[in-house]
Amino acid sequence: MSDTPALGFDTLQIHAGASPDPATGARQTPIYQSTAFVFRDADHAAALFNLQEVGFIYSRLTNPTVAALADRITALEGGAGGICCSSGHAAQIMALFPLMGPGKNIIASTRLYGGTVTQFSQTIKRFGWSAKFVDFDDLDAVKAAIDDDTRAVFCESIANPGGYITDMRAIADISDAAGVPLIVDNTSASPYLCRPIEHGATLVVHSTTKYLTGNGTVTGGCVVDSGKFDWSASDKFPSLSAPEPAYHGLTFHEALGPMAFTFHSIAVGLRDLGMTMNPQGAHYTLMGIETLSLRMARHVENAVKVAEWLENDDRVDYVTYAGLPSSPYHGRMAQYCPKGAGALFTVALKGGYDSCVKLVDNVNLFSHVANLGDARSLIIHSASTTHRQLTPEQQEAAGASPNVVRLSIGIEDANDLIADLDQALAAATA
Template identity: 70%
Template sequence: MSDAAKSFGFDTLQVHAGARPDPATGARQTPIYQNTAYVFRDAEHAAALFNLQEVGFIYSRLTNPTVSVLQERIAALEGGVGCTCTSSGHAAQIMALFPLMSPGDNVVVSTRLYGGSITQFSQTFKRFGWEAKFVDFEEAGQVSRAVTKRTKAIFCESISNPGGHVTDIPRIAKIAEKKGVPLIVDNTSATPYLFRPGDHGANIVVHSVTKYLSGSGQAMGGAVVDIGNFDWSASDKFPSLSQPEPAYHGLKFHETFGPLAYTLHGHAVGLRDLGMTMAPQNAFYALLGLETLSLRMAKHSENALILAQWLEAHDAVESVTYAGLKSSPYHRRAKKLYPKGTGGLFTIRLKGGYDACVKLVEELEIFSHVANLGDTRSLIIHSASTTHRQLTEEQQEAAGAGPSVVRLSIGIEDPADLIADLDQALSGAA
């Protein structure tokens, strides 16, 4: 991102960052480059691209002009130096750890994660020889003690899915800095409009672009943003970035590319070998969504607070987890870190238990029962019977997705209509 771009406001960056009129046609909107390969100027140009001596386009598994605009825009909004977009949010999590981890290494992970992420970290990563050490991030001492010589990263969500818990990122960032490992923050629920983890000490930010960044439930994607504030050569913990890379004639990524080392490794090695590439069409949809991110997130937050306050007073509701409520244990932290609002995601616990939750999702009319969040439409899901059903009840409760809990993703509809829909459905569930 240029120095001039850094001075632009968020609303300007979400529309313009990374994009320029198409040089061939003058088209103002970023074209969809539905293309696989790119013609080299000559043999010398081709060699320079493959040797990483020149930046350009070779093959769309590595780089694509439409995806490149999205990468630059997300990096600009997060205040990062570079970004690698992937085929999904889960792919982004693997891509974020890939340059850091070797068999036998571990990552310290918050217990408050999306259920699919818990499964990915606790089960799938074992096949790579990676270990996930789950810790309650409200207990800073536990986080610190969990870090060992084989720990390569600390991972958490800024606002947890599904519970809407607010992680104390500045506190966790200090632990990561002291231990000499990067802090990776999933910022999907908050988005950079409400919170930028890098401004509070985080080193890498991941997103499920599928959610709020795209905003309309129409495109899959993920993103890994390097904030550019971690020294990969400060120790011998990260040889993929600090030591010679055999596939590129002994090139040392950090020595050669400096702050861009992690991002370029993501493309030159990660996408090359793992192939978790974002489709140009999906990048185009995400770019359209990003143009209205600030407008949507303001409305999501406004609606969520109205509904959370109403639900908190409802006879059928035992508790509400929204951090914007004064009753929330995270309210003071949220006021400090999230002055623009705390997003559209939270859970409610019903007095009627599991059966009442199932009945509620079946009775709703405006709310859609789907395994997604961050849509302009209001969504609901009973996590214990869907996204978190593979976990034990103890794990479900730790993740904020117990049997009597439903997750709400509040959209941008008229809040009065949403309240009416919830009221009739809660009555039916009771």
């Protein structure tokens, strides 16, 4: 998508990656529900398998519907190439896979989704990888944590669950100085509110399940590569800078330049890990993205109203929304999220854990689910659910203490949402 004309975001979210179907003229991207694709002849097949020609072979690797979605997200993020996969967690592994090796580590923010903390602190150990968790507001600590075995730095643009905005430019400068890529999870912000590549990110990951789809129907993930990192500047990334035995000694970065990471993720990552997005799921997300800017504007408008009301309620201890002037992260909005601080934040109740549980049990419009980014407003008690596997110290660092609930504000009437919270708070503090 790097050759796409300079179109506005609202135009790209509808047109990027899509064109009328050449066979039928269908204007909406079809669901190419096909396992395999016919080769023109033997030479065509050989060229595809040798990475000499771009095309479709087998849907574990590439599929036209999924490719259209990857191109659209790449255009919205301002990247060079993208790859879609089966979930946000799959996207995180796909992002790390070409970079890591046994004994290598990543530097990760303490303010991450609980499932990500578990994946990084426990599951990746089985690959021989490890993670060092650091408070990313402490830049000296981030610098000190990086060592000769570090292969990536990882954070969220707007952290889940607290809604904190990361100082990405400062973190990117540290990553650049160390010669390692910065990976930013942009799920909570979406490219409408924040474009991490513009602030120094090398790779951007998404759970497309959330705001990009926007309706809670399918799971998916995406990795977008900026195309700007020099994978050959050192010997740290041999998967991209050294000959690949499976492709007769092809060196991905030398041969493919800014598309090296994307092609490696398809030709090796999806080939061998198989974390493939299905074409029907891609179709749902393509349709969802068409209204992304409209939805995000309403999400933010509602979040501001609800957060302001909660902050002024006597039953509430504090609200973590960066869109409030009282937030210590409010000053980062102008630089990183000028259109708004998203619609995800936590609320601490003066009644503590018991009041949080009662609040969750007494809402009517808010749905008690383990998801975010839906058109519907959602609520969950993170400490006992999404962050349950974490230690109390990890919960505290992530912003998921026992006395807080996480809200994902939808696009309903804000007054109705406030009324629902009001009656639920009354029941929770009775």
